[in-house]
Amino acid sequence: MRSLFLSRLTAIWLLLALVTIGSWVVGHGPGLVDHRLAGVVALVIAMVKVRFVILDFMEIRHAPLWLRLAGEVWCAGLAIGLTTLFLIG
């Protein structure tokens, strides 16, 4: 039981929860003064979280190369695309 819950999954869950609260503070609390920087930080943090969910919760980290590549490319593409759209706006 202990080994089941004291796992890598739990560590990742804790990390993601802390990062979520952190990015919330950046967006709403005292955080960053520069809105554009704050926006980019929030987007990049979101995509890093998404990557963890894909790799570890969806278990793509050890999947065959095609599946892992598809996941990574989607994450990177969306991160670049959303940040670009945000910045030119």
Add this chain to the structure above:
Amino acid sequence: MSGAVRPDTTRAGFAGHVPGEAGIWLFIAGDMVLFSVLFAVFLTHRAEAPDLFGAGRAALDPRLGLVNTLLMLTSSWFVATGVAAARRRRPRIPAACFAAALACGAGFAGVKYLEYSAKFTAGLTPMTDDFFMFYFVYTGIHMIHVVIGMGVLYGLIAYLRGRDIAVVNLQHLETGASFWHLVDLLWIVLFALLYLVA
């Protein structure tokens, strides 16, 4: 291929293993395409009216968004842990984990209900402006996914009931779990776009 007999592993998955049925990845990829388009459309419209989107974002309750994100993450963790437990043939724990995830999903729906009703009371509807159109439509489409996902989780619990873990087809569990993680990750991006960035 049968997922019933697998080496015991504490790690998430192992080399060369496609989690769940291959077909679910087609569904997940397709949904990611749809949401990528939705995200891009949102940012394009935001670029045309940054002030309106800024004001819209300010009218949202960020605490509810935060609570919902934590609920989604936690439910995803429960689901992943449930699959790991099933892989180690732990009786009862998988079903309990999925039930806990289901409860998180219900909590998410409850928070959304509070949020929607507060907006309607304040006179904010999808017709108010572009920001609230996107807010209601996107969170609504996501909510449909949450409801389908809760049905899937319930299906997994029913599937585990009365079956020994040794004969449970782990592939079915992975297929359902992958869908729930999709619901989680789409919300992570929506949360950033609607509550933090706009």
Add this chain to the structure above:
Amino acid sequence: MEQRTVDGAVAKAFVYSGVALVASLLVSQGWLMGFIPPPSPALSPEALAAIFIERKMGIRLGTLIQCICYTFWLTWGMSITFYMRRMERGVPVLTYASIANIGGGYVFFLLMPITWAALAFRPEQIDPAMLQVLNDLVWFIFILSWPPFALFMIFIALAIFRDHNVPTVFPRWVAFFNLWCAVLIVPAGLIEFFKTGPFAYDGLISFWFIYIVFFGWILVMSAVTLRAIATDRKMNAVPSRAAPHLTGQASPT
């Protein structure tokens, strides 16, 4: 056990009728009528009436083609249902439901060109406000009628999931593809609420995305059904009795 062989030649013709449906959409609605994308729902009644007056010959020709080719929804839908019948055991509930569904579905398809044809019949004499309402109605008939079509996709997915043949008649990914399409056309319901933007009936999501998904779905399902027909022919070419999977028994291989 009774054999459930499908006449390959008829089935093939039925499949290609669906491909003709998609082609006719591009020719008629796109080229002849110029309604891809649709005129904006935010357009004034007079501007819309002017479009109908100017394009009335194109609209008449286009709707005539549509009346013929949209009927193929029936034949195309049945080409899939033949194979659903083979997937099911006992009382073929999903097959029956699909037949009823398809029979209703082509009514929606035909109502579109018929209404447009009526509008292009004497557009100069119609009150523009009324013309606008009836033109809205055409798009509503087409896009708001998504639920029965989504239901057909779910029926197909269920039939594949419960298929008892080995190997299955359709590959299992087809089931997930159908579920995905069923989820994707849900935003169609939003056209009721918006006159501009991505969810209006000329918008990026409610028009482009849903049209591409729906008609793309027809093409993908056509390809899948053609493959099932080809597999049948190979099986029937084997001299030893009927192919085992045709009679519903597990294949020895």
